[in-house]
Amino acid sequence: MFDEIRDLYQEVVFDHNRNPRNFRVMEDATRKIDGFNPLCGDRITLYIKVNDGIIEDVSFQGSGCAISTASASLMTEIVRGQSEEQAHEWFELFHRITTGQDERASFEELGKLAVLAGVRAYPARVKCATLPWHSLEAALKNEAESVSTE
Amino acid sequence: MSGFDPGRIRADFPILGEFIHGKPLIYLDNAASTQKPRAVIEATSRVYEHDYANVHRGVHTLSQRATDLFEGAREKVRAFINAGSDKEIVFVRGTTEAINLVAQSYGRANIGAGDEILITAMEHHSNIVPWQLLCQQTGAVLKVAPMNQAGELILDRFELSERTRLVSVAHMSNALGTLNPVKRIVELAHGRGVPVLLDGAQAVPHGAVDVQALDCDFYAFSGHKLYGPSGIGVLYGKAKLLDAMPPWQGGGDMIRMVTFERSEYNTLPYKFEAGTPDIAGAIALGAAIDYLQGIGMEAIAEYEQRLLHYATEKAKAIRGLKIIGEAAEKGAILSFTLEHVHPHDIGTLLDQLGIAVRAGHHCAMPVMDFYRVPATTRASFACYNTFEEVDALIEGVQQIIEVFG
């Protein structure tokens, strides 16, 4: 069942949706940001702890669909321990593949993100996948208190 | 039941032959917009192929023909909602524009600082935001009558105050399906001399509406939810009120005489129809009304109630499914949440099965807040839906629960 859509709803997505990683409040976060997708009401609160330009810890809370939850969960795994600059590069790469601007990005390069590359075939769902990343980007830039995908 | 044949009705809707992801389309997003019968599609092309010109201005034959058809559509709308006169039928873009018209014209003339506008907890954003704008402009205050967990208005707490100047209520809720006791509400409001606007966007497609029997002062609805085109809608207003209201927009058609010093406004309903209207849209809406009257609104209401009841019973049997909106009086809308599966995932996965539903807040964010959910999945039915389609929906939901484990 749902065979044609397994490129989007892969087992990894179900797994991260059921057991999101780093799904917790962070008391000693250096930055905290609320992301909101007004189209569907999805909310995410992202916490990061940056020390000397390195993302030492990252976590999130919120309610969203499987795509946004899995995306947030995978993102925390990817950027933890990375420099701010590296995290920003991941954001750029993710943005390019989900909006279909970069179809060449190889699967090795994408690593865990490859799971979510399938979302580009579902334009109505791209924002679900990008909300956590936009929140991260805003947190890195130390922008306003909340971001919205609109 | 005699005469009602969904199979025959389906044959009138060309789009129902579409395949989505290789599966026959099952269209259950009718509260957002209904599909169009061939009669409406053909009426639109017929106007453009044979009868089109601007209305109310030409002496030439085509302009006369277009005007006759346009005014004929107004008369069809009048009869459809049993208004007393076609002067009381104002063509607008849709429900949203109708409500904004009343807010800006009636509201600004009659509602001042400290006055109150009473709405309910289950309104669509288009019956909230126009009043908020009016409140910002005038210093008036927006009051909200509460509902209970079933999604029914609590009539004991539907309280008008000394300062209430207008009541504006959904006849039927788009997020919950609730049919409100609008006749009772009108009586309550009129008991205090307060006029009532009914947002009929959802109610009109699901049953006969009689504005004189309801005695409401304004009634708003959209053509596109009534099997007609988008871009055309109706504001009914009692002539006495409309007459006393200032125009809303200025331009051609709404005036009788213009000099640079002053203008004299046209009579009803033209005073509120500035500029070239959606001519073909109005005519096609007339065709939609003819089509529906050929089936009979009572028959449609009765059939849809059976569909809703069937869908509700089946949905209740699904573990982890919670119906949002369980009013005793409901139209054909089934809004629900599933434990552990977000409405957006449900929407995308049902789409894979060819089933179109709405997933989201349904332009009723306060309703979502009330139930403490970010969104719901909404299946909304029309006269062309079938019991087999309900079965497919239920089976689809069960499959989704399975893959989500």
Ligand SMILES: Cc1ncc(COP(=O)(O)O)c(C=O)c1O
């Ligand atoms: C109850 C209700 N009111 C108002 C509207 C707005 O209608 P429209 O967008 O056609 O102006 C809708 C449509 O979703 C509705 O369901």
